[in-house]
Amino acid sequence: MSATVNSPTGVDGATHGAASRQYGAYIDGREEAPASGEYFATQDPFTGKDWAQIARCTSADVDAAVASSKEAFASWSRLRPSQRGKVLRKFADAIVANADRLAEIERRDNGKLAAEVNAQVRYLGDYFHYYAGLADKVQSAVIPTDKDGVFAYTVFEPKGVVAIITPWNSPLTLTSWKLAPALAAGCTAVIKPSEFTSASMIELAAIATDAGIPPGVINVITGLGQEVGEPLVAHPGVAHIGFTGGEVAGQKIYEAAARGLKTVTLELGGKSPNIVFDDADLDQAVKGIVSGIFAATGQTCQAGSRLLVQDSIHDEVVRRLIDFISDAKIGDPADLTTQIGPVATKPQFDKIMSYIELAKQEGATLAYGGKARSEIGSGQFIEPTIFTGVENSMRVAQEEIFGPVLSVIRFTDEEDAVRIGNDIAYGLAAGVWTQSLKRTMYVTDRLKAGTIYVNNYRATSFTSPFGGFKRSGIGRESGPDAIKDYLDVKTVWLSSDLDVPNPFIRR
Incomplete structure (x- = not known):
């Protein structure tokens, strides 16, 4: 045949x-x-x-x-x-x-x-x-x-x-x-x-x-x-x-x-909030942010694609994040030193690029990245992309993109962080960065997510249940x-x- x-x-x-x-x-x-x-x-x-x-x-x-x-x-x-x-x-x-x-x-x-x-x-x-x-x-x-x-x-x-x-x-x-x-x-x-x-x-x-x-x-x-x-x-x-x-x-x-x-x-799916409070160890929090959204080129279900940052440290976190990610090596995934590989499929590549354009149209500020890297390999590469000035009601904040696109959203206090974190149709995961046990307990008790990471992100184990709330x-x-x-x-x-x-x- x-x-x-x-x-x-x-x-x-x-x-x-x-x-x-x-x-x-x-x-x-x-x-x-x-x-x-x-x-x-x-x-x-x-x-x-x-x-x-x-x-x-x-x-x-x-x-x-x-x-x-x-x-x-x-x-x-x-x-x-x-x-x-x-x-x-x-x-x-x-x-x-x-x-x-x-x-x-x-x-x-x-x-x-x-x-x-x-x-x-x-x-x-x-x-x-x-x-x-x-x-x-x-x-x-x-x-x-x-x-x-x-x-x-x-x-x-x-x-x-x-x-x-x-x-x-x-x-x-x-x-x-x-x-x-x-x-x-x-x-x-x-x-x-x-x-x-x-x-x-x-x-x-x-x-x-x-x-x-x-x-x-x-x-x-x-x-x-x-x-x-x-x-x-x-x-x-x-x-x-x-x-x-x-x-x-x-x-x-x-x-x-x-x-x-x-x-x-x-x-x-998921649109998980990664929440950074003003008492967090910012060096470690930045690593957790990167792990949550730019590891695996953002193609993970529990991706921390919404970064919620307390007002008083917002600018500092964004600056440190851009400094950290600007040195990331993009290239051949077979090279053990590569940190960001290609988007897995051409339809997914096109979808991610369309959301980057949509975020600009919605009024978000492109703080870093946002470009396709056509000179690398097949050209199916997208720079780590960071948007600031994002409102949680924007589509870029509400819809799963499944790519290296991060929406940065400001919040004022614990109650505001929980409100924004839960204001989504999904509930797969969440991250919390703080040194305060009291704050940890308050926030983790109120977040609606199947897995909550405190001062870490994107871990799984055969011993631990994994799944989501809501959609x-x-x-x-x-x-x-x-x-x-x-x-x-x-x-x-x-x-x-x-x-x-x-x-x-x-x-």
Whole structure:
């Protein structure tokens, strides 16, 4: 069957050069050509050139993947939890052994800094080890009921086939946040990565098979959202959906899941406030501001894209911030000394540039940056950009940009900071910089956000729940309770009565 190459955006079908690797879908323990026979090119954001071809799957591939995972579920779910844990430990070790290769693939797909992605991928081994250890520690309970003659207890059972849908900014990490607890719970998974960053997911599935994960436990289908994502979410064989991505897509997934009465975990957008008070250590606060918005080129869900600064130190913080960021090295993400890499996709690059122009039109003051760096690599680079004079009602302050654009907003006191911080549709994260414990407690008690960083920013761990309030999502990932999202609770009533009571009356 001949292969057709199309662009990931499905707009112009253009390619930028010969692709060196062709990836099929990964179904039932092996790579397979898509039912359509078609492939599309994926580009390296730094060079702008094609480096691989990705299978353009359809609903037929969705059906095959779900059927494979459903069949595998029958045996995987029946393994003793400790047995699943042993298999997951081997998988964790295999991820670490292949970390350099996985990191290189992910860097080529989305332009993430090698210095960050190398460490990120190695850390995934810890995620799988953590949930491997947790697999046999989900304990049921004996219920002390108020009924005579009965003995009641609960049992946790895996939900079934889980659909995992992830974005392009950190595909391996954000998939693992869902995959590790799902597999530990006894579920099987069909993964749909972003069409821009699919290659590393195929490689991960192959590593899983080599490490002893049975065929069908992890399947990967690639392609466009409307061609495979929508059929996957709507598939009657899928019991639960785990999604990380934009608010609009998350809402559509939630609506589709509701039609099938399926459970979901949704980690969506953010417009997080990073709040600096007048007693903060400003040297450390500036580092935290940079980490919050300019690390990963601002392409992180918990980005501290609204900088709230107390009036008395506003000018000093902005000056120090510009001095710090002006020395940042922009360039090749493969260079370990690079600090700011390319925007991951051309559509995202265009979106960020449009918001920079919008901020100017709204009356914000461009204090630093704001230009595309067309002379570097593919030209898909944007300078760290700082706007001052921002009102919280402006679109640049209210809407998620997902790029290196910072809105600086003044505030007067704790009450004002909390008011502005919460005056947003999102509630994923927040930062607080202060030396005062009293101020810390006052502000953290009142901010509406799933994660609040005090005198630090942008940390995550497999031990700590992560998720948002309001339109930032539903549910939590990571931490000991995340495994319960993939389990159903069954209650069993055992009768010790010698005679059945009156059958016409509820006990």
